[in-house]
Amino acid sequence: MTYSDHLAFKEDETLHFEMEKPLHVRGRIASAVTHGPSQLSYFIYRPQKPRHREQVILSIHGYTRNALQHIIVLQELAEEKGVTIVVPHFTKQDFRRYQQVYPHGDGASPDTALMELVAELQAVDDLDLSTIRAVGYSGGGQFLHRLNMLHPHFIDRMVLFAPGWYTMPDRAYPYPLGLGASEILADRSLSLEGFRKADVLVLVGDNDVSRNGSLNQDEQIDLAQGRTRVARAQNWTRTMNANLPTENQIKLQLLKGLRHGFRRNFETKGYGRLVFDHLLADLIKPSNLQES
Amino acid sequence: MKFENMDTLNFKAVKRAFVTRNVRIEDAKGFRSDLKPRNGDLCIAGVKQLGHHQKIEQTDGRRARMFPGDMIIVAYSNRYATDQFEGKVPEAVEPCSLVAAGGIAATLLSRHSSTRKPTELEPLGILCREDGSAMNVMDYALPTAAIDRTVRPHMALVVGSGMNAGKTTTVSAIVRVAKRAGLKVGAIKITGTGAGGDLWFYKDSGAKVTIDFTDAGYAATVGLNLSQLETIADTLYAEAAKSCDIIIAEIADGLFQTETDLLMKSPKFQDMVDSVLFASGDPMGALAGVRHLRALGLVPSAVSGALTASNLAAKEASAATGLPALTLSEFEKNEKVLSLIMKPAKPAKTTTPVGIATGLGLAKDCSDEQFTAVI
Structure with missing residues (x-):
């Protein structure tokens, strides 16, 4: 085809040049939008040398909606572990209260949007989403544990990293504070069933105790869950575990000296590796077994 | 002596x-x-x-x-x-x-x-x-060094229809929005004539690394051959990649300027480019530029530049090119603007349908095997 032929194209004919399959780019960050009604934006990074049948890890951003920073920080781990990273971008305009998993206005609900994204990714031949593994930082951790209450069979392994507050397993409080009925829940039901199935790890820095603008300081939350991320994580984990069988206990790990901040914690302090190791733990054979 | x-x-x-x-x-x-x-x-x-x-x-x-x-x-x-x-x-x-x-x-x-x-x-x-x-x-000059990282930062390239098309203003707008998104941003100018104006503009916009061809050892780039131009691009990219998450690159003048033309037709340079924005002073220039880039095998993610000072011109440009026309207000307010900008410029797993151009001016013929230029 000649240059002149290209110039002669009508605009609709040149569309074949558009990225029809952006998901096939390896070693580079690609941005895309789901084709379904949610039109959810997301970033994807596929490693140059995939391992683990190219397992996908979902990373859910916090209230600053720093989706691009997530994919940039996690891409080196994606290469190291041979996994694909997908970061949905819940914009303020379309998903104002995504942390609490309900729709903004007439828009799509963030849980529906995420499922739409996962369904589209499952159609990509060489991506493995037979088990759903996800990490949520701060507001992303809020989103994930509530998602697991609304859709108990969706997530298999998750890490909740420093969520600001939680939905307590208590029907006396309306959702999202507890499991009780509320307007925003509409006709959706909640259960703890997902926590009997999924592997859940809560991580929080033992120095993540600042009560700044990024922490919800609602009086009810302070009273029911505590005044800091550390206290709230401890209270939630303890209360949840009291409702869960011994073999499905939620694990809580306090990280020494750590404060709040996605990039600092995942990149500078290196805890991103801890998160990935946990999410992939069932896929990685211990080195002594490999040697024998 | x-x-x-x-x-x-x-x-x-x-x-x-x-x-x-x-x-x-x-x-x-x-x-x-x-x-x-x-x-x-x-x-x-x-x-x-x-x-x-x-x-x-x-x-x-x-x-x-x-x-x-x-x-x-x-x-x-x-x-x-x-x-x-x-x-x-x-x-x-x-x-x-x-x-x-x-x-x-x-x-x-x-x-x-x-x-x-x-x-x-x-x-x-x-x-x-x-x-x-x-x-x-x-x-x-900065040493030419390989990138010592397992991943390579995204490079968004800003090219335009000519001088004063709004390329540097577009780079600045991207730098600001990327900085706000918590990224460490590098801004590099690959070609042009040595002057601080653009570098100060990048720096004032929040870029962590701001370097240009003078850091690669050239006071100006006019008259350089393709190999020298590619080396400049490599050197600047590698330097910025040491510490930045995303790199915004600018090429001076219009697409038909000789050195710009050489670079844009270079498969090696095209391979460095992740996404492209086209800046123009008017909608007609935007359409011509977008078509030219497409003919070279690069799909711009958006148009921008001086034309977006007029909402009407921006609408015209968007309608004509089928691409979003990013105004400065759009850069400030649209939460998805970075995803939009970073839309890949090249289809995956597709070889670039151009070879190396050697002449001045407009490309005349383009095929998988050969690409010749009007001289």
């Missing part, structure tokens, strides 16, 4: 131009007038008569006034500016012109009809080291 010792000059009173900012000036021990100037050689000259440029941009960015009789240190280089001067490296140390405020000395070939005569220079000679060897800006 006609070596004159530097001690005869009051060196502290000499005004050093921006393009010499990486030079270790204490290496200069004298100057010679018997050498044939090369591109990038450092020239010590007296200001004979003021013309278009009344000020010289110094190494710290301050634009100092010049007066007849002042001594300045500039670099010999070519110049290509459609709205100012065209100049070439002189054949000998002889009277020449200051053709760029950043400090380019050249023999004047032509000028824009609305531009005054250039400031006239009387060179004393080429700055030399103790052994009499000529000092050149290339001697102080």
Whole structure:
């Protein structure tokens, strides 16, 4: 085809040049939008040398909606572990209260949007989403544990990293504070069933105790869950575990000296590796077994 | 060898131009007038008569006034500016012109009809080291090094329809939005004529790393061959990639300018580019630019630039190209603007349907095997 032929194209004919399959780019960050009604934006990074049948890890951003920073920080781990990273971008305009998993206005609900994204990714031949593994930082951790209450069979392994507050397993409080009925829940039901199935790890820095603008300081939350991320994580984990069988206990790990901040914690302090190791733990054979 | 010792000059009173900012000036021990100037050689000259440029941009960015009789240190280089001067490296140390405020000395070939005569220079000679060897800006270039990272930062390229199309303003807008998103941003200018204006603009916008072709050893890039241009791109990208999450690159002038044309047709350069934005002063230019880029195998993610100052022109450009026309307000308010900008420029797993162009101007024919240019 000649240059002149290209110039002669009508605009609709040149569309074949558009990225029809952006998901096939390896070693580079690609941005895309789901084709379904949610039109959810997301970033994807596929490693140059995939391992683990190219397992996908979902990373859910916090209230600053720093989706691009997530994919940039996690891409080196994606290469190291041979996994694909997908970061949905819940914009303020379309998903104002995504942390609490309900729709903004007439828009799509963030849980529906995420499922739409996962369904589209499952159609990509060489991506493995037979088990759903996800990490949520701060507001992303809020989103994930509530998602697991609304859709108990969706997530298999998750890490909740420093969520600001939680939905307590208590029907006396309306959702999202507890499991009780509320307007925003509409006709959706909640259960703890997902926590009997999924592997859940809560991580929080033992120095993540600042009560700044990024922490919800609602009086009810302070009273029911505590005044800091550390206290709230401890209270939630303890209360949840009291409702869960011994073999499905939620694990809580306090990280020494750590404060709040996605990039600092995942990149500078290196805890991103801890998160990935946990999410992939069932896929990685211990080195002594490999040697024998 | 006609070596004159530097001690005869009051060196502290000499005004050093921006393009010499990486030079270790204490290496200069004298100057010679018997050498044939090369591109990038450092020239010590007296200001004979003021013309278009009344000020010289110094190494710290301050634009100092010049007066007849002042001594300045500039670099010999070519110049290509459609709205100012065209100049070439002189054949000998002889009277020449200051053709760029950043400090380019050249023999004047032509000028824009609305531009005054250039400031006239009387060179004393080429700055030399103790052994009499000529000092050149290339001697102080960043080293070319491989990227020492397992991942490569995204490079968004901004090209345009010509000078003053709004390319630098577009780069600045992307830098600001990326910085707000918590990213460490690098802004690099691959081609052009040495001057601090664009680099200061990038820096003021929040870029962590701001470098240009002068850091790669060239006072200006006009007349360079493809290999030299690719080396500049590689060097600047590698330097910015050491510490940045995303790199915004600008190429000067319009797509039909020779060096821009060479780079845009280079498969090696195209492979470095992750996404492309096209800046234009008007919708017609936007359509022509987008079609040209598509014909080269690159799909721009959006159009921007001076045309977006007018909402009507932005709408026209968007309708004509089928691409979003990003206004400055859009950069500020649209939460998805970075995903939009980062839309890949090339289809995955598809070989680029162009080869290396060797000539001037517009591409004439393009096939998988060969790409020729109108000469």
